[in-house]
Amino acid sequence: MKKIEAIIKPFKLEEVKEALADLGIEGMTVSEVKGFGRQKGHTEIYRGSEYTVDFLPKIKIEVVVTDALVEGALGAIVKSAKTGKIGDGKVFVSPVEEAIRIRTEESGEKAI
Amino acid sequence: MKKIEAIIKPFKLEEVKEALADLGIEGMTVSEVKGFGRQKGHTEIYRGSEYTVDFLPKIKIEVVVTDALVEGALGAIVKSAKTGKIGDGKVFVSPVEEAIRIRTEESGEKAI
Amino acid sequence: MKKIEAIIKPFKLEEVKEALADLGIEGMTVSEVKGFGRQKGHTEIYRGSEYTVDFLPKIKIEVVVTDALVEGALGAIVKSAKTGKIGDGKVFVSPVEEAIRIRTEESGEKAI
Amino acid sequence: MKKYTIPSRLAAVALAAGCVLTGGSAFSQETVTTVTETIAVVETVAPAEPTVEQRIADLEAYVNNGARTPDVASKVSGPGPGHNAWQMASTALVLFMTLPGLALFYGGLVRSKNVLSVLAMTLGIAGLVTILWFLCGYSLTFSGGSAFLGDLAQACFNGMKPGNVGAGYHWISDYIWAMFQLTFAIITPALIFGATAERMKFSAVLLFTAIWMFVVYFPLAHMVWAANGFMCGPLNPDAGIKAIDFAGGTVVHMSSGWSALVLCIILGPRLGFGKQPMAPHSMVLCMIGTGMLFVGWFGFNAGSALGADAIASNAFTTTFLCAATAGFVWAMVEWITRGKPSVLGFCSGIVAGLVVITPAAGFVTPSSAMIMAVAAGIVPFFAVVYLKKMIGYDDALDTFGVHGVGGTMGAILTGVFASAEANSVVEGLKDGLLMNQILASVLTIVLSVVATAIIAYIVKFTIGLRASEEVESTGLDTAEHGEEGYLLD
Amino acid sequence: MKKYTIPSRLAAVALAAGCVLTGGSAFSQETVTTVTETIAVVETVAPAEPTVEQRIADLEAYVNNGARTPDVASKVSGPGPGHNAWQMASTALVLFMTLPGLALFYGGLVRSKNVLSVLAMTLGIAGLVTILWFLCGYSLTFSGGSAFLGDLAQACFNGMKPGNVGAGYHWISDYIWAMFQLTFAIITPALIFGATAERMKFSAVLLFTAIWMFVVYFPLAHMVWAANGFMCGPLNPDAGIKAIDFAGGTVVHMSSGWSALVLCIILGPRLGFGKQPMAPHSMVLCMIGTGMLFVGWFGFNAGSALGADAIASNAFTTTFLCAATAGFVWAMVEWITRGKPSVLGFCSGIVAGLVVITPAAGFVTPSSAMIMAVAAGIVPFFAVVYLKKMIGYDDALDTFGVHGVGGTMGAILTGVFASAEANSVVEGLKDGLLMNQILASVLTIVLSVVATAIIAYIVKFTIGLRASEEVESTGLDTAEHGEEGYLLD
Amino acid sequence: MKKYTIPSRLAAVALAAGCVLTGGSAFSQETVTTVTETIAVVETVAPAEPTVEQRIADLEAYVNNGARTPDVASKVSGPGPGHNAWQMASTALVLFMTLPGLALFYGGLVRSKNVLSVLAMTLGIAGLVTILWFLCGYSLTFSGGSAFLGDLAQACFNGMKPGNVGAGYHWISDYIWAMFQLTFAIITPALIFGATAERMKFSAVLLFTAIWMFVVYFPLAHMVWAANGFMCGPLNPDAGIKAIDFAGGTVVHMSSGWSALVLCIILGPRLGFGKQPMAPHSMVLCMIGTGMLFVGWFGFNAGSALGADAIASNAFTTTFLCAATAGFVWAMVEWITRGKPSVLGFCSGIVAGLVVITPAAGFVTPSSAMIMAVAAGIVPFFAVVYLKKMIGYDDALDTFGVHGVGGTMGAILTGVFASAEANSVVEGLKDGLLMNQILASVLTIVLSVVATAIIAYIVKFTIGLRASEEVESTGLDTAEHGEEGYLLD
Numbered sequence A, B, C: 001m002k003k004i005e006a007i008i009k010p011f012k013l014e015e016v017k018e019a020l021a022d023l024g025i026e027g028m029t030v031s032e033v034k035g036f037g038r039q040k041g042h043t044e045i046y047r048g049s050e051y052t053v054d055f056l057p058k059i060k061i062e063v064v065v066t067d068a069l070v071e072g073a074l075g076a077i078v079k080s081a082k083t084g085k086i087g088d089g090k091v092f093v094s095p096v097e098e099a100i101r102i103r104t105e106e107s108g109e110k111a112i
Numbered sequence D, E, F: 001m002k003k004y005t006i007p008s009r010l011a012a013v014a015l016a017a018g019c020v021l022t023g024g025s026a027f028s029q030e031t032v033t034t035v036t037e038t039i040a041v042v043e044t045v046a047p048a049e050p051t052v053e054q055r056i057a058d059l060e061a062y063v064n065n066g067a068r069t070p071d072v073a074s075k076v077s078g079p080g081p082g083h084n085a086w087q088m089a090s091t092a093l094v095l096f097m098t099l100p101g102l103a104l105f106y107g108g109l110v111r112s113k114n115v116l117s118v119l120a121m122t123l124g125i126a127g128l129v130t131i132l133w134f135l136c137g138y139s140l141t142f143s144g145g146s147a148f149l150g151d152l153a154q155a156c157f158n159g160m161k162p163g164n165v166g167a168g169y170h171w172i173s174d175y176i177w178a179m180f181q182l183t184f185a186i187i188t189p190a191l192i193f194g195a196t197a198e199r200m201k202f203s204a205v206l207l208f209t210a211i212w213m214f215v216v217y218f219p220l221a222h223m224v225w226a227a228n229g230f231m232c233g234p235l236n237p238d239a240g241i242k243a244i245d246f247a248g249g250t251v252v253h254m255s256s257g258w259s260a261l262v263l264c265i266i267l268g269p270r271l272g273f274g275k276q277p278m279a280p281h282s283m284v285l286c287m288i289g290t291g292m293l294f295v296g297w298f299g300f301n302a303g304s305a306l307g308a309d310a311i312a313s314n315a316f317t318t319t320f321l322c323a324a325t326a327g328f329v330w331a332m333v334e335w336i337t338r339g340k341p342s343v344l345g346f347c348s349g350i351v352a353g354l355v356v357i358t359p360a361a362g363f364v365t366p367s368s369a370m371i372m373a374v375a376a377g378i379v380p381f382f383a384v385v386y387l388k389k390m391i392g393y394d395d396a397l398d399t400f401g402v403h404g405v406g407g408t409m410g411a412i413l414t415g416v417f418a419s420a421e422a423n424s425v426v427e428g429l430k431d432g433l434l435m436n437q438i439l440a441s442v443l444t445i446v447l448s449v450v451a452t453a454i455i456a457y458i459v460k461f462t463i464g465l466r467a468s469e470e471v472e473s474t475g476l477d478t479a480e481h482g483e484e485g486y487l488l489d
């Protein structure tokens, strides 16, 4: 099993979710994060004070999949999240050794 | 060392925290996430517009433990987080290669 | 490639960010988390009811780096995040098997 | 004319004369005149043209908020602009106390998953009570009837006209009097559901309110403020209990506070009460609501003088002093006993001060108001912080601790501090007043407690009182209203 | 004096007499007297000292909100305190409806990334319209001119003085009349931009508003409320259409509602409309705004009586009953048809009730107001929930559904329910009133629709209407105003 | 009677006559009459019955907000309803400016971890100042004494009665006068702590305020508004500086603004100032607060006329025009110089406009108000955006930039624009007025700066001014008040 973490632009969430669902991936966990990267933030001015907002809102999708599905999932994410503009984000893959479904206590690939 | 990531129902947080504390686990990191899975969301209607809220509020607990503690921790989490109803969540285990306590610069198992 | 996850005190974010940037690390992802550890929370009283707030606000920085950079990054983080007081936080290192830049579809070390 | 055939001539006169009043001004003026004046109308004898002297007297009566010259056709028979302007402003202010004042004060104190259920409660009650009030509530409260309840003669505002005055007081429009009183009828039940927050079904809130208005509110308001009411000391020479209540210590705060206690006990505590954290989700909202309650309460209390006169000025002043001071006292007591003065402490003290001064506002001097403020900052504090824990009921937002305890204390202290120096009506009633205030409080408590228990069980065994466990734990907002309070992503 | 040379003597008299009025009171009193009174001033014949009898009559006129004795130098020639106090309070209340009332009502309904753009819109319009109003807007609306537009005689408040009365009505300061009307001129265009929320450029909002005021608002307000206006039934015996509009059904709600429809169609739907979720980011803000609109609307409607008199009391009462009831009805209809009564349902119904009663407030009885409330809770509901989906335009915050549909319905129902029982001015106009109301509605719709289309295209082809796609998708707040609504870390 | 034995007969007369006034109306009427009238009471000669003619004159005096017939027992000796109604409404409006207006305006501008500390500050000051005002503040400000400070004759509202009038002005209740002035005494110190936000201890805020009221506020308000005050041009023929200040340019805005500058310098900048981001956590709250300040300010300025008369109408109008226009100008200047018009820009401009017009509201024409608006939108903008950066002090929420700079400019421009056309009282004072305004400003600045420096060091070396570094970095809310502003999970 692998964990795929994708950092994407917020408004792409629906598309990515659907692309993954099309592959039969039924579960994922999403969180709001702030990204720092090449894409530059905007400047906010409050009366005299200027603040450069370096950290831009991004969405992090975490999805654990069986080894067999990794390739497909990566492709689906990249395709659906891409705008071609700077700041589109990254995808990282890392190993997962065990998974458990709390409700049923099933473990391993059955659990995801 | 392993990292245990548990996605649970929000109102179970206290119980899980206590179950882990009972095992002597003194540290953990928690975040608010949105989960997409078999559990179905509700529908919100604003005047004419309907929105299906697929993403349900969940809590993610991240806790890094020594290899010796993994088993016990998993058992404790599953037991305390379980309601038996759909949407109870998942637990994932993945390898951690190094840990450092910033305050003391201790590293390895001493750090967690 | 490795993923470095650092849990730090919120007001240290700017310093850590700059320390990493000085090493040439151009990207990172940040999220707001709540930490439970040795540092004790405060008590809130609302009329008769007391609540102990165990979970303290922390910042989690996630940064994926090439193996060559791990050492330097760890040092930079620990140095810039340290106050010497309890609650300074932890740093964890874990393996990353693949990385993709969505915009260009580059993968591996070029992607980060 | 229908309304005068039901009950007896005497009741008719009383009704015509008045349903007079709420406030203290009424109490300081000759009611007799009003009666005569109105009888004249009833008998439809064509009244004489006024003399120059009488015309001047009528204009002076306007300035003084007094009665017009009897038996002549006044040239200024409609609402008097200054008084009517203040009454309209007061009515708007009291509505502001509920929408959005109370909604925010209460809404900020619940968890974010239930904030909309609190707002929906205030909105639903505002609508429901308005409809009941128009259909029959106003009439049952202020039109004739017995010492315990009015009749239906003015159902659907039957017979009321834009230019009429006298139902409330000499110079304010009868329509505005009805609207002013409507704002009281709205906020009273809304207060109750602070105690039951975060677990009671919306349908149960509406059904409970609908019955409670008929069984508790309309009768109580009639007994205390109608000219033939059982506890209306100032206007009813035959009153069973000659009590005084300037702006609603018994009618509004005791009735809601004691009902809240009973209802929250029957309802049971929130899931996880005492175990899970249930801290207020937004002290900022709570404080905004408090500010609105404070400002709106000037309409509540100074508006209850029914004219922009000296009594109104007195009520305004005692209200201001008591609320601001009680807020400070509460926070200082907190600072001493708990180590920190909290925003919720200031807010609770302000509301407690407002509650305590309400029955007394137009009857006591500023100095007495300051003494009452100290009591208001201390007694409800201990009720809320220690008594509740001791007994163990789940009064979620402390309706009983603040309104029940504060209202009862206010009603009784009114008996102690009411003074002819502030309001001449007190003169004739001061003897035995304290005992009468206690009797009125007992009657109010008995009525509220017994009626609420019965209604609560009726609702429980018909449509049910509580939301299901699942709804309660995911929050009432999405489950009952299909909406979320905040979407900040 | 410049202002009397332009157009004809007759217009001058009408102007002097009045620009009289908005409200119903005006309509129930002898306008003739006012005219005479003012002519006296115009001709600068030194007027006689009043007799004792005349002095008393003037004081009675004050209480009754009537005209002073003609041809004598009144000893009470300035503003009358009670009426003027209510007019000032009303003006403050109507401003409160926009800042922050409408800003919150609308602001809560957008996504959080656009909340500040809504606030900036209301603030920008308040400033811009104030400047235009002072420079020439007030004059173009209420000073002389033709049946279709005023003139520039009172540009920059030329010739106005603090102690003057009569421009609005007998006892309110001309200055306050100008300020009261300014609050209407501010809120009207602000309503429009609910429909265009989340995508229109701030510069386009300002430019559109600036032109629209001259082409739609000033002419329409003049036609309906100026004494020589084309649709001013009560004051203008030569009116082309003898319609009535108590507080702005046509001028405010229809004009903004229909303009909103056209503008949002020309603008096009939001990116992702119908596909992405666009739920309100804060129903709490929306509800706070609704409470403020409700309370402020008492100034809007009861203030339109131009005095704290019986007509004001009537308008206050019908407003209260209609709004609270319509809110309840809307939520009940929702409960039945969609399964849940929502906070947005209550809020929408309250606003719809307020819109519908606006043209009728001082002309109908409370019973009629209750019937109108039921219509207000049902018809706009269906417009917003079903009609919009059927047709498919993106009226983001339902300005058309609530103000356009509700306003039109209100204008027509005013023709049905207006009654001399509520306001004597109706007597002379009741014949054919329904047809006149329909004609006035048609004229208002045609003017609003055609003018808006033209202005929208002008703005589109000069500075452009819409924000770029990137700005729209990241949110207008940071892009256009360099700020974020919330920073809760 | 105690209060007349202290100091001299002359002072007693002055006191009795007046403590008269704040506003311009007072200034436009014969003070002499009031004096006589009150002396009559003092000497307890039974006054004659009024004639019919005198009774009519008294009623006319009511309408005109003038003095009653001297030496006779007026039949209308109490508060006049229209004026008193407006004064009560104004008092409620000014309290609304602080609770919750200013609390939100300031609260939105801090970081979320400190929002409750701002709310607690306003609540604490409201309570503390109310207590001081009742105990002796009112008396020290408005009862007799010297040209520099009153005496203690009216401590604890000694000798005041609900039906009394004349302390403020002819037709408003003395009680309401005391409450109206209390709202000013509350908001003034609260303004200061915008500059010191996010780092000053709550206990230090209270202690500083308690001392500052005695050393700066009570003396200054006495000098400017008491009939025997050193700078009270309109009422005191022996005034050292014959200045005018309609509603508190010197007393409220300059005193708080300059004190804020000194205090924030002594306090030192926030940790991380200039390095860490310190953006406002909620521009939405800030804008809600601005709306409330705008609406409430009508009470502040038009209420300072002390009657619903022509002067009040003038003040209302100049306030509206100046605020809305200044908001627009500020945002346009921002648009030009910084590229974007911000919500904070609009809000800052509105507040600056309100500050600048405050001393002038009842003394200048609408046209002058528009000119002052342009200055108000530009000068404080540059003070806040450039001057502060240049000098480098940390005035967290720009109290000095807006209130100090704006208030000083307003006081001086009042000298330039005050005109008899707007208010007849200006006539006798116009000569040398500009110089007198400058002198009054200098005296106010010197008093505020010196006193604040001394008090600040006293507090610093006793209980300490600043929260500890740890408290400051985790936020004042949890550390000092044990609560969090928001819990949105």
Ligand SMILES: Nc1ncnc2c1ncn2[C@@H]1O[C@H](COP(=O)(O)OP(=O)(O)O)[C@@H](O)[C@H]1O
Pocket: A007, A034, A035, A036, A037, A038, A039, A056, A058, A085, A086, A087, A088, A089, A090, C026, C027, C028, C029, C030, C062, C063, C064, C065, C101, C102, C103, C112
């Ligand atoms: N090395 C990294 N580790 C973790 N997150 C990263 C890293 N580099 C980039 N990111 C995340 O990816 C987002 C997009 O990166 P950015 O450099 O702005 O654009 P692009 O992906 O188009 O090159 C960042 O905002 C950040 O959240």
Ligand SMILES: Nc1ncnc2c1ncn2[C@@H]1O[C@H](COP(=O)(O)OP(=O)(O)O)[C@@H](O)[C@H]1O
Pocket: A026, A027, A028, A029, A030, A062, A063, A064, A065, A101, A102, A103, A112, B007, B034, B035, B036, B037, B038, B039, B056, B058, B085, B086, B087, B088, B089, B090
């Ligand atoms: N493959 C997955 N990867 C990451 N998170 C998952 C995955 N599957 C489920 N989850 C998380 O677990 C939660 C519960 O899953 P769900 O399918 O609703 O119920 P259950 O765990 O009872 O089968 C989801 O809301 C989601 O947050």
Ligand SMILES: Nc1ncnc2c1ncn2[C@@H]1O[C@H](COP(=O)(O)OP(=O)(O)O)[C@@H](O)[C@H]1O
Pocket: B026, B027, B028, B029, B030, B062, B063, B064, B065, B101, B102, B103, B112, C007, C034, C035, C036, C037, C038, C039, C056, C058, C085, C086, C087, C088, C089, C090
């Ligand atoms: N075993 C762990 N797994 C995950 N996070 C941890 C663990 N232990 C500590 N943390 C995180 O590190 C933070 C700091 O830990 P704490 O024990 O309070 O202080 P210190 O790091 O100084 O010993 C905690 O708030 C928590 O977020």
